[in-house]
Amino acid sequence: MKSIDLKARIEAQAYKSYGRSFYDLHEKEQFVAVGNAVMEYLVPEWIQSKKKFRDQKQAYYFSAEFLMGRALSNNLANLEIEKEVKETLSEMGVDYNALEDAEDDAGLGNGGLGRLAACFLDSGATLDYPLSGYGILYQYGIFKQNFVNGFQVEEGDPWLEYENPWLVKDSNDTVIVEFSEEDKVEAVPYDMPIVGYGGQTINTLRLWSAEAIKKFNFKTFDEGNYIDSVKAQNEAETISRILYPNDSTDEGKRLRLKQQYFFTSASLQDLIRKFRKEGHKGFDDFSKLHSIQLNDTHPALAIPELIRLLEMEGVEFEKAFDIVQKTMAYTNHTLMAEALEVWSEELFISVLPNLMPYIKKINERLIGELEEWKVDKSLWDKFLILQNESVHMAFMSIYVSRAVNGVAAIHTNLLKSEVIREWDELFPGRIVNKTNGITQRRWLLQANPGLSGMITDLLGGDEWITDLNLLKNLEDRHEDDEVLERFIGIKKEKKQELAEYIQFHEEVDIDSESIFDIQIKRLHEYKRQLMMAFYIADLFNRIKEDPGAEWTKRTFIFGAKAAPGYYMAKAIIKFINELAGRVNTDVDTKDIIKVVFVENYGVSYAEKLFPAADVSEQISTAGKEASGTGNMKFMLNGAVTVGTMDGANVEIVEEAGKENNYIFGMEVEAVAAKRADYDPKIPMRETEGLGAVVESLVDGTYQDNGTGMLRDLYDSVVGRDEYFVLEDFASYREAQDRIAHDYKDKKAFYKKGYMNMANAGKFSSDRTIEEYAGEIWHISKKQ
Numbered sequence: 001m002k003s004i005d006l007k008a009r010i011e012a013q014a015y016k017s018y019g020r021s022f023y024d025l026h027e028k029e030q031f032v033a034v035g036n037a038v039m040e041y042l043v044p045e046w047i048q049s050k051k052k053f054r055d056q057k058q059a060y061y062f063s064a065e066f067l068m069g070r071a072l073s074n075n076l077a078n079l080e081i082e083k084e085v086k087e088t089l090s091e092m093g094v095d096y097n098a099l100e101d102a103e104d105d106a107g108l109g110n111g112g113l114g115r116l117a118a119c120f121l122d123s124g125a126t127l128d129y130p131l132s133g134y135g136i137l138y139q140y141g142i143f144k145q146n147f148v149n150g151f152q153v154e155e156g157d158p159w160l161e162y163e164n165p166w167l168v169k170d171s172n173d174t175v176i177v178e179f180s181e182e183d184k185v186e187a188v189p190y191d192m193p194i195v196g197y198g199g200q201t202i203n204t205l206r207l208w209s210a211e212a213i214k215k216f217n218f219k220t221f222d223e224g225n226y227i228d229s230v231k232a233q234n235e236a237e238t239i240s241r242i243l244y245p246n247d248s249t250d251e252g253k254r255l256r257l258k259q260q261y262f263f264t265s266a267s268l269q270d271l272i273r274k275f276r277k278e279g280h281k282g283f284d285d286f287s288k289l290h291s292i293q294l295n296d297t298h299p300a301l302a303i304p305e306l307i308r309l310l311e312m313e314g315v316e317f318e319k320a321f322d323i324v325q326k327t328m329a330y331t332n333h334t335l336m337a338e339a340l341e342v343w344s345e346e347l348f349i350s351v352l353p354n355l356m357p358y359i360k361k362i363n364e365r366l367i368g369e370l371e372e373w374k375v376d377k378s379l380w381d382k383f384l385i386l387q388n389e390s391v392h393m394a395f396m397s398i399y400v401s402r403a404v405n406g407v408a409a410i411h412t413n414l415l416k417s418e419v420i421r422e423w424d425e426l427f428p429g430r431i432v433n434k435t436n437g438i439t440q441r442r443w444l445l446q447a448n449p450g451l452s453g454m455i456t457d458l459l460g461g462d463e464w465i466t467d468l469n470l471l472k473n474l475e476d477r478h479e480d481d482e483v484l485e486r487f488i489g490i491k492k493e494k495k496q497e498l499a500e501y502i503q504f505h506e507e508v509d510i511d512s513e514s515i516f517d518i519q520i521k522r523l524h525e526y527k528r529q530l531m532m533a534f535y536i537a538d539l540f541n542r543i544k545e546d547p548g549a550e551w552t553k554r555t556f557i558f559g560a561k562a563a564p565g566y567y568m569a570k571a572i573i574k575f576i577n578e579l580a581g582r583v584n585t586d587v588d589t590k591d592i593i594k595v596v597f598v599e600n601y602g603v604s605y606a607e608k609l610f611p612a613a614d615v616s617e618q619i620s621t622a623g624k625e626a627s628g629t630g631n632m633k634f635m636l637n638g639a640v641t642v643g644t645m646d647g648a649n650v651e652i653v654e655e656a657g658k659e660n661n662y663i664f665g666m667e668v669e670a671v672a673a674k675r676a677d678y679d680p681k682i683p684m685r686e687t688e689g690l691g692a693v694v695e696s697l698v699d700g701t702y703q704d705n706g707t708g709m710l711r712d713l714y715d716s717v718v719g720r721d722e723y724f725v726l727e728d729f730a731s732y733r734e735a736q737d738r739i740a741h742d743y744k745d746k747k748a749f750y751k752k753g754y755m756n757m758a759n760a761g762k763f764s765s766d767r768t769i770e771e772y773a774g775e776i777w778h779i780s781k782k783q
């Protein structure tokens with residue numbers, strides 16, 4: 001891309017979009033003009049990409065969430081035009097950082113599950129695989145989080161208020177989604193380019209927006225019709241209005257069911273129309289040309305819907321079932337009962353009357369198989385899709401899929417040995433593991449240019465950008481003082497940058513010489529942000545007793561959104577903010593420890609936090625975190641993990657060594673044994689310092705402004721402590737104290753971080769996508 005060319009394009013885009021000179025635009029408008037110019041540049045390549053995969057099998061990632069974050073820097077980096085563009089913009093007098101900040105995050109997801117979908121698309125395009133995404137164009141993404149008096153307050157996220165340069169509306173591909181005879185809407189597709197690194201392949205994320213079928217009707221215009229037509233429009237648009245802000249919980253809401261059917265039906269109609277347009281007569285080849293991955297059960301209605309659509313095309317049920325089973329694969333993301341989707345039959349029939357007969361047929365077929373295989377009737381409740389007047393989405397997904405996968409080794413093993421053991425016995429080999437991954441393009445190349453540059457220098461080339469296993473070659477250099485010093489210097493710089501950012505956005509002064517100990521992820525009791533808070537409260541008490549001792553300086557950083565209806569999670573946020581207020585202002589502690597809860601944690605904030613971390617907090621109750629991907633982003637950026645043997649932590653320490661991380665707490669078996677006979681009052685009484693910390697929730701130390709939240713928090717741990725915060729506290733405290741001790745020898749400490757970075761190769765989503773492509777989707781690359 002010639003710079004001169006770009007300048008002219010940007011200026012022309014400003015005239016076209018705003019009727020003003022580029023130099024008179026405000027930052028958001030300037031961003032749109034630049035984005036449009038980049039789009040104009042990449043669209044010809046995008047068109048080529050759409051053509052090149054014709055006639056070969058393609059994979060489709062169906063997901064209710066795609067947590068994409070910003071696209072400008074990602075697109076420039078992957079097109080390898082970042083340098084030229086920055087130079088051109090600088091000549092034009094534009095501050096690139098401000099321009100970058102003017103882009104709203106595409107926050108179309110809650111957390112890990114949605115971010116995984118985004119990383120997968122990046123890897124698919126980079127590896128030249130035909131992998132498209134299908135989802136929903138929510139008008140409002142994940143809410144914006146504000147803190148008022150330490151309480152979380154939610155605000156809408158109207159991310160589409162300004163023109164979005166990355167979305168292209170394709171009205172020609174509009175389809176109609178029919179919930180029932182009387183209830184139909186238009187699904188209008190908006191396409192976003194997914195630029196692979198190197199720009200060889202540009203895949204597509206197709207997001208559906210809901211619109212009313214009958215818009216303003218000119219012929220029968222009168223006031224009554226006008227009002228009715230506007231009303232219909234409003235009702236239709238409600239379907240894609242908002243992302244449900246729940247993570248790891250199932251709400252069972254009517255509108256949510258409509259959303260799920262809306263995007264899966266539209267996507268399948270899209271695939272069938274293209275298939276016919278390409279001249280296929282019957283549907284014998286459908287499963288040979290399509291592989292659909294269901295990201296959790298949110299898109300599971302694709303199963304009955306595809307059977308229904310095939311029947312409408314004249315395919316009989318058994319044949320349709322076979323095609324659908326060969327087409328679908330399902331990813332399970334959780335072991336937690338409250339996250340498993342179950343719909344009441346009554347609600348289901350009232351929303352989707354036409355789909356229920358197909359679910360019944362699938363269930364009948366399953367019963368036939370259970371009888372044929374002589375499965376004892378006492379076990380049928382482990383299988384039946386329809387039972388207790390409800391529809392079990394996970395069972396349907398397992399039954400009508402060619403493959404079911406867990407997202408980390410320990411998670412898949414628990415699925416096979418416990419949660420869905422009976423399915424594994426009935427269909428051996430169907431349940432497989434695909435350990436999650438992250439894209440190093442966003443989480444290292446873009447987020448941490450300093451470390452990227454060092455890696456490229458040391459390896460003598462930048463092939464690691466598409467082959468992360470090459471990092472292993474850096475392992476030997478951990479004894480090299482020069483290397484280690486450079487590594488430490490880069491970390492220091494990133495910590496300083498973050499300190500300035502936090503000073504500006506959170507108005508808290510933090511010391512970049514201190515340990516940056518970070519927990520960023522959705523707020524959930526099982527993730528145990530509360531345990532880290534208890535540790536800080538205990539440390540505060542200890543410092544108060546002996547303020548003159550040689551304490552290691554530490555900064556504890558939290559970032560997390562709580563689901564708006566999740567009371568306990570909101571109580572934990574309030575508690576941590578209260579704790580921060582106390583610690584950060586006390587004369588004895590404020591120069592030793594600091595606590596910051598950053599507001600509105602999301603992808604863009606994450607890009608600043610991961611590179612600056614010394615310590616990665618991955619402290620879920622063992623058996624609860626399916627995989628985690630935040631843990632991988634920290635590791636790749638050279639942080640050590642303080643964590644339990646849960647999710648991908650197990651594989652992280654397998655790769656990087658237990659000696660380079662801080663593993664603590666009960667393992668899965670111990671948790672199960674403890675659950676049978678647990679009295680939280682015992683660890684509370686017997687663990688030094690813990691009783692005082694827990695009591696401080698209710699003894700007036702902290703205020704909850706009369707809400708009773710802290711009392712409820714107290715009751716939840718002292719009464720039941722479902723997640724074993726108190727039981728694991730002693731072990732966590734020991735690990736944390738060891739970190740503070742080890743940090744005194746910085747070189748030895750950062751050697752551990754360096755070893756983590758050098759051993760992060762396995763956790764590239766490129767590896768994960770190669771596994772899906774080869775073992776589940778059976779798709780091949782094209783250069």
Ligand SMILES: *Cc1c(COP(=O)(O)O)cnc(C)c1O
Nearest residue numbers: 111112521602603606628629630
């Ligand atoms: C990676 C990521 C997550 C997932 O974090 P976990 O610690 O794996 O739960 C959530 N939100 C954002 C913004 C992320 O980037």
